[in-house]
Amino acid sequence: MAGKKREIQLQAVINNQSLWDEMLQNKGLTVIDVYQAWCGPCKAMQTLFRKLKNELNEDEILHFVVAEADSIVTLQSFRDKCEPIFLFSVNGKIIAKINGANAPLVSKKIIKLINEERKIAAGELVRPQYPEIAFVDTEDVVEASHKNNDKLYNMVIIKPEAVLTGKSIEIKEKIIGAGYVIETEDKRMLTEEQVRDFYSGIAYQPDFEDFVSLMTSGQSYILITSQRDEQEPSWEGTVPNPETESKELSEDQHEMATSTVTKKQDSLQEYMERQHLSEFCDIEENKANVNKFIDIFFPDFKSMKNIKLGRIMALLRPDLFQKRKEDVLNIIQDEGFKILMQRQIVLSKEEAQTLCKEHKNEDYYENLIENMTSGPSLALVLLRDNGLQHWKALIGPSTVEEAKECFPESLCVQFAMESLPINQLYGSVSLEAAEKEIEYFFPPQNVLGLIKPHVTHEQREEILNLIKENGFEITQMKELLLNEEQAEAIYFKIKQKHFYKDILEQLSEAPSLVMVLTKWNAISDWRRLMGPTDPNEAKLLSPDSIRARFGQSVLRNAVHGSSNLYEATETINRMFPPENPEEI
Numbered sequence: 001m002a003g004k005k006r007e008i009q010l011q012a013v014i015n016n017q018s019l020w021d022e023m024l025q026n027k028g029l030t031v032i033d034v035y036q037a038w039c040g041p042c043k044a045m046q047t048l049f050r051k052l053k054n055e056l057n058e059d060e061i062l063h064f065v066v067a068e069a070d071s072i073v074t075l076q077s078f079r080d081k082c083e084p085i086f087l088f089s090v091n092g093k094i095i096a097k098i099n100g101a102n103a104p105l106v107s108k109k110i111i112k113l114i115n116e117e118r119k120i121a122a123g124e125l126v127r128p129q130y131p132e133i134a135f136v137d138t139e140d141v142v143e144a145s146h147k148n149n150d151k152l153y154n155m156v157i158i159k160p161e162a163v164l165t166g167k168s169i170e171i172k173e174k175i176i177g178a179g180y181v182i183e184t185e186d187k188r189m190l191t192e193e194q195v196r197d198f199y200s201g202i203a204y205q206p207d208f209e210d211f212v213s214l215m216t217s218g219q220s221y222i223l224i225t226s227q228r229d230e231q232e233p234s235w236e237g238t239v240p241n242p243e244t245e246s247k248e249l250s251e252d253q254h255e256m257a258t259s260t261v262t263k264k265q266d267s268l269q270e271y272m273e274r275q276h277l278s279e280f281c282d283i284e285e286n287k288a289n290v291n292k293f294i295d296i297f298f299p300d301f302k303s304m305k306n307i308k309l310g311r312i313m314a315l316l317r318p319d320l321f322q323k324r325k326e327d328v329l330n331i332i333q334d335e336g337f338k339i340l341m342q343r344q345i346v347l348s349k350e351e352a353q354t355l356c357k358e359h360k361n362e363d364y365y366e367n368l369i370e371n372m373t374s375g376p377s378l379a380l381v382l383l384r385d386n387g388l389q390h391w392k393a394l395i396g397p398s399t400v401e402e403a404k405e406c407f408p409e410s411l412c413v414q415f416a417m418e419s420l421p422i423n424q425l426y427g428s429v430s431l432e433a434a435e436k437e438i439e440y441f442f443p444p445q446n447v448l449g450l451i452k453p454h455v456t457h458e459q460r461e462e463i464l465n466l467i468k469e470n471g472f473e474i475t476q477m478k479e480l481l482l483n484e485e486q487a488e489a490i491y492f493k494i495k496q497k498h499f500y501k502d503i504l505e506q507l508s509e510a511p512s513l514v515m516v517l518t519k520w521n522a523i524s525d526w527r528r529l530m531g532p533t534d535p536n537e538a539k540l541l542s543p544d545s546i547r548a549r550f551g552q553s554v555l556r557n558a559v560h561g562s563s564n565l566y567e568a569t570e571t572i573n574r575m576f577p578p579e580n581p582e583e584i
């Protein structure tokens with residue numbers, strides 16, 4: 001009993017937000033053991049804390065508390081963590097965090113911070129300005145920042161003159177052709193301040209004032225670009241399963257249809273110079289400057305990228321999918337998840353084995369594999385703030401027995417099925433695993449898209465925006481006046497039709513924009529976005545589609561797209577031959 005009392009004296013218990021806020025008024029250092037209600041504070045560290053409290057003998061400036069993550073809003077990103085977390089608050093500012101019961105590290109940190117406090121009090125040291133640490137999910141941040149660090153962005157400004165003359169399309173086309181992704185773009189009038197800031201490096205030039213006037217005389221394009229990732233080997237070393245519609249293709253053809261352009265080694269600036277386009281656009285490649293301008297021009301960009309990296313893959317096993325799919329989907333939506341992609345899939349034995357590897361040594365493993373391959377599962381790509389942790393907490397542990405005992409509220413218990421003793425729902429274990437699983441279950445597909453000559457410049461921009469908003473990446477693009485041979489490369493399927501000559505004539509009127517559009521299920525999604533062939537029918541049946549909005553007649557129906565994987569592969573190979581992507 002006496003021992004228990006000492007423990008309470010050693011660490012004040014913080015179990016609501018107002019106690020937390022009060023605790024932040026503490027002078028000096030407060031060591032906070034963040035704990036979960038279900039496992040309690042870290043007992044292992046209490047001996048160390050007691051020892052340090054006695055040895056340092058600084059009751060005025062050294063405090064120990066335990067804080068329950070579940071009851072304190074500020075600590076919500078630490079909920080459901082299995083390992084203990086120690087936060088270090090100095091005069092109410094959380095300046096450090098240590099994950100895990102790492103006694104030597106925690107001890108070193110406390111001694112260092114207390115020594116600093118002593119020196120500050122003695123006037124021997126000016127208080128160091130430590131930045132306050134951000135309370136976000138550690139795993140997400142580590143992975144996101146790791147990935148973002150890998151990715152180098154450029155910022156491109158296409159000058160007003162080039163926008164006015166339509167040169168901007170050619171520039172974007174070259175950027176994409178050189179193996180870059182246009183991550184985001186905006187057409188806008190730059191302010192004088194922005195021009196002076198972006199071009200501060202040439203401000204000494206005598207004609208700089210004229211240049212500023214020119215740059216603010218009309219709209220510019222501002223683009224963030226990055227180098228396209230190389231295609232990586234897929235999930236767990238297995239090979240992506242082609243979509244069912246690809247049966248008529250050989251392996252090579254399929255690979256071609258899902259391949260991406262080759263990465264170039266040159267800098268974008270050098271490339272533009274060689275293309276004689278550098279006078280129409282300016283490129284910032286310095287990492288620090290790019291970072292700064294991203295914040296100025298696209299303040300939401302970085303958070304959007306992190307959200308994108310927070311995608312997870314979830315799976316409803318066959319029995320659950322068959323019997324209670326709607327109930328689960330409703331819960332998913334109520335819990336704030338956005339369903340980015342979904343597909344039914346009958347898993348192969350190898351796929352089931354990979355997804356169920358944690359159950360490998362269990363008696364029910366053979367049953368499980370049989371069950372998982374017996375019918376369609378539903379694979380979902382989900383997005384939500386802190387989605388990984390939230391999904392884990394929502395579905396509960398992997399076996400029903402454990403869930404019943406510790407997490408009776410979890411979906412594992414709610415949707416338990418007689419057939420199997422395991423959780424009917426699956427979720428990726430980490431964000432890295434999720435990206436691999438997503439790439440495997442939702443492999444990107446390429447489709448050829450064409451914007452026809454009658455479409456105006458403004459309409460083209462709108463269509464390009466629609467393409468991006470619908471999740472397509474434009475992985476190749478070129479503007480060209482299609483000659484007969486090129487038109488045939490695209491329309492070879494209908495060469496015998498009576499209206500073919502009309503198509504040739506129409507295509508010869510002005511340049512078309514030919515693109516490779518890439519995403520999972522690209523072919524059918526592009527057809528859906530285009531809408532029915534006849535714009536009148538499109539207006540009735542699919543009023544938001546491109547053809548409904550920009551089509552004039554069956555012939556002048558704004559856009560074209562491949563009808564199936566074979567056609568997509570053929571036309572892409574003909575228009576963008578792999579050996580020399582810039583020539584046809």
Ligand SMILES: Nc1ncnc2c1ncn2[C@@H]1O[C@H](COP(=O)(O)OP(=O)(O)OP(=O)(O)O)[C@@H](O)[C@H]1O
Nearest residue numbers: 494499502503533554555556557559560561562563
């Ligand atoms: N009866 C017709 N008269 C004139 N042009 C036509 C006619 N039928 C189709 N076309 C034109 O030929 C193009 C290709 O025709 P196809 O039969 O392949 O139609 P689609 O597959 O719906 O359209 P697309 O291939 O362009 O996506 C159509 O987009 C349309 O512009």
